[in-house]
Amino acid sequence: MVRTRFAPSPTGYLHLGGARTALYSWAFARKHGGQFILRIEDTDLERSTQASVQAILDGMTWLGLAWDEGPYYQMQRLDRYREVAEELIRAGHAYYCYASKEELEALREAQRARGEKPRYDGRWRPENARGKTPPGVEPVVRFRNPDEGEVVFEDLVKGLITVSNSELDDLVIxxxxxxxTYNFGVIVDDLDMRITHVIRGDDHVNNTPRQINMLRALGAPLPKYAHVPMILGADGERLSKRHGAVSVLQYRDDGYFPEALLNYLARLGWSHGDDEIFTMEQFVEWFDLEHISRSPARFDPGKLRWLNGEHLRRMSPQALAARLARERPEVFARIERAMDVVAMTAAVQASITLLSELATLLLAFAEPPAPDRALGDQHLSGQGREVLGELLERLRAAQWTPEGVKRAAQEVMAARSLKMPQVMMPLRVAVTGREKTPDIVAIVAALKREVVLERIERIVATR
Known part of the structure; x- marks a missing residue:
């Protein structure tokens, strides 16, 4: 069975790069009828926080990337790591190292002075260690990397990769x-959790030969590796907050849809012909590792926003209004007092790209500001006020539908020999407090009759 994993470190929020890695791992498991495991790599004791753990879990849940096992936590598995380390020591593949921090720093300084690459020199390997262990020094355990040969593996994205063992020193495990340490925790976890495919960012490519050597020393099967290129900003630099890349939960709060964000991330380094917009069901059906690009992808906030708008406009007004009620309940409660929310959503849907824009616009129609003096003088005095007075009487008796509202406006136009803007602009400003809106007939009809009449009455009575 295919088993993939997503293994974030809880030292911050779930960012776009991590979300894309999780998406690819999740989709690969779903495509092959496998299982997707969530593992929290919380061994960075200084930087890991429970708040970050919760942000990761909340982000994954919002995105809909459901895991089949976990979350597992590395700090709850310390006995297991000690057990495997001792197994390696007994087999001669690992050893205790008593070198102090000061000793190792002096070693590195001397190597740099000679123009050499700083690396551990194997001084505590069993064949090199001399004398008794120093008192008061708690040893670390180092993996004894092979001195000769090469590590060769077929990366499912990058192709054949070869690294000489002479380039690798004895790392602390x-x-x-x-x-x-990271590399050791990963291989023990991947072994115990029976991971078959490791899909992760290509900043881990250099770790892979070390991990392969440790797995081989344990006589363990090797997973297949797929290293996904980084996501860059438009300037070609590594993606960061200054490029607009923030926590996936910030995208939620800003009004993006999880399916739109996933759609965008899926296409950020992978393609299926010319398809730009698709569902997650389609993505799982189409996804393969062969079509992941070997080149870094570039994040485009404008493209993401456009894509979100496309997803939004493909929803039914009923579904979009239901999502607004679910995700902005406090705002929805204020809105629905003044309008038929589904009808109003249908009236404005073509003009927005984010759920937050829908909330803001509908709230503005539910609780409009008073028209400013300039708008009032232009549209709500003189002829405009007289038009509203006559329209008010016709709206009292009109059928409360777009057709009924439009018919009432046309009757005023005919009676006074006016053009459409001469009726609709006073109506728009009186009802919404603004000069520009989507179709004002649809908006008026979506508002409750008593709300519209009260607003017009207030203008007619005070101006």
Missing amino acids: LRADGVP
Whole structure:
């Protein structure tokens, strides 16, 4: 069975790069009828926080990337890491190292002075260690990397990768406090969780040869590796907050839809012909690792917003209004007192791109500001006020539908030999407090009759 995993470190929010990695791992498992595992790699004790853990879980839940197992936490598995480290020591593949921080820093400084690449020199390998262990030093455990040969593996995105073992030194796998380092925790977890495919960012490519050597030392099967290129900003630099990349939960709060964000992330480094807009069901059906680009993708906030608008406009007004009620309940409660929310949503849907824009616009129609003096003088005095007075009487008796509202306006136009703007502009300003809106007939009909009449009455009585 295909088993993939997403293994974030809880040192911050779930960002776009992490969300895309999770999406690809989730989709690959779903495509092959497999399982998707969530693992929290919380061994960075100084930077890991429970708030970050919760932000990751909330982000995954909002995106709809449901996991089949987990979340597992590395800090709850310390005994297991110690057990595997001892197994490696017994087999001669790992050893205790008593070198102090000061000793290692002096070693690196000397190597740099000679123009060499700083690296551990193997001084505590069993064949090199001399004398008794120093008192008062808690040892770390180092993996004894092979001296000769190469690590060769077929990356499912990048192709064949070869690394000489002479380029790799003996890395620390277990710290003195018993907490595993990244590379060791990963291989133990991937082994125990029976991970078949490791899909992750290509900043981990250099870690892979080390992990393969450790798995081989344990006589363990190797997962297949797929390293996905980074996401860059429009300037070609690594994606960061200054490019508009924030927590996925911020996109939720800004009014984006999870399916639109996933659609965008899916296309950010992967393609299926010319298809731009698709559902997650279609993505799972189409997804493969062969069509992941080897080149970094570039994040375009404008394209994401456009795509969200396309998803929004493909929803029914009923579904969009229901989402507004679910995600902005406090705002929805204020809106529905003044209008038929579904009808108003249908009236404005073509003009918005975000759920937050819908909330803001509908709230403005539900609780409009008083028209400013300039608008009032232009549209709500003289002829405009007289038009509203006559329209008011016709609206009292009109059928409360777009057709009924339009008919009432046309009757005033005919009676006074006016053009459409001479009736609709006073109506628009009186009802909404603004000069520009989507189709004012649809908006008036979507508002409750008593709300519209009260607003017009107030203008007619006071001006």
